[in-house]
Amino acid sequence: MKKIVLGNWKSVGDTASNVVLLTALAQHAPAAGVELGVCVPYPYLPQAKAILEGTEIGWGAQNVSPFGAGAYTGEVHAGMLAEFGCRYALVGHSERRQYFGETDELIAGKIDRLLAANVRPVVCVGETLAERESGAWREMLEGQVRALVTRLGVDKCARAWFAYEPVWAIGTGRSAEPRDIAEAHAFLRRQLVALGVPQRDLVLLYGGSVKADNAQSIFAVPGCDGVLVGAASRVVGEFAAIAAAAARAVQGS
Numbered sequence: 001m002k003k004i005v006l007g008n009w010k011s012v013g014d015t016a017s018n019v020v021l022l023t024a025l026a027q028h029a030p031a032a033g034v035e036l037g038v039c040v041p042y043p044y045l046p047q048a049k050a051i052l053e054g055t056e057i058g059w060g061a062q063n064v065s066p067f068g069a070g071a072y073t074g075e076v077h078a079g080m081l082a083e084f085g086c087r088y089a090l091v092g093h094s095e096r097r098q099y100f101g102e103t104d105e106l107i108a109g110k111i112d113r114l115l116a117a118n119v120r121p122v123v124c125v126g127e128t129l130a131e132r133e134s135g136a137w138r139e140m141l142e143g144q145v146r147a148l149v150t151r152l153g154v155d156k157c158a159r160a161w162f163a164y165e166p167v168w169a170i171g172t173g174r175s176a177e178p179r180d181i182a183e184a185h186a187f188l189r190r191q192l193v194a195l196g197v198p199q200r201d202l203v204l205l206y207g208g209s210v211k212a213d214n215a216q217s218i219f220a221v222p223g224c225d226g227v228l229v230g231a232a233s234r235v236v237g238e239f240a241a242i243a244a245a246a247a248r249a250v251q252g253s
């Protein structure tokens with residue numbers, strides 16, 4: 001079974017440190033059955049393309065405009081991402097929902113634009129700590145995926161990847177426990193299948209404080225197709241160790 005390791009640099013990086021990171025990455029072909037990629041800030045897409053092109057490692061963006069080309073000052077549309085060879089774009093990350101007020105409607109529009117440009121949307125969903133502790137996390141997750149399937153339809157949602165990212169585990173050093181990830185993934189799968197998305201098309205990642213020392217236990221979670229890695233994706237040794245754990249998981253499956 002394939003495993004995906006996707007880095008999210010967030011708003012971190014500069015030309016000099018990126019060269020070191022991308023060059024190190026480019027030197028390690030992903031093991032068979034492992035898909036490796038990095039989502040970089042917009043200005044560094046040409047740099048990622050220049051260094052990673054010709055390798056099997058993909059690159060992508062962390063956001064996209066809900067509009068096409070036109071008078072939308074400050075926006076970057078999906079066609080531009082496609083021109084720079086983006087294989088993926090993150091959508092609906094909790095940091096965008098929290099700091100930029102992104103709604104389900106806006107997120108659905110972005111997914112639509114990405115699919116039309118043949119860029120894979122990686123859609124982030126997840127609950128806050130209060131929702132986890134009160135038990136409301138199931139309603140929260142169900143609401144997030146239902147909102148997208150209702151707006152986009154089954155076929156489009158089947159072409160997106162989903163990343164379960166509990167907000168309380170992001171950047172805190174406190175990853176969700178494997179049993180919590182397994183429970184949330186199983187719940188999300190059930191909901192998406194109930195909404196009509198075929199089980200065979202579902203790709204579900206986990207994100208939130210994934211590191212070298214917990215990657216193996218996360219890849220062992222049944223039905224976990226991969227990880228979305230924030231801070232550790234900016235550390236060469238950490239990201240390489242996570243990719244190596246993915247390769248071991250594939251070999252052992």
Ligand SMILES: O=C[C@H](O)COP(=O)(O)O
Nearest residue numbers: 008170171208209230231
């Ligand atoms: O997209 C990545 C997630 O927000 C996780 O970030 P983190 O690994 O720094 O906790």
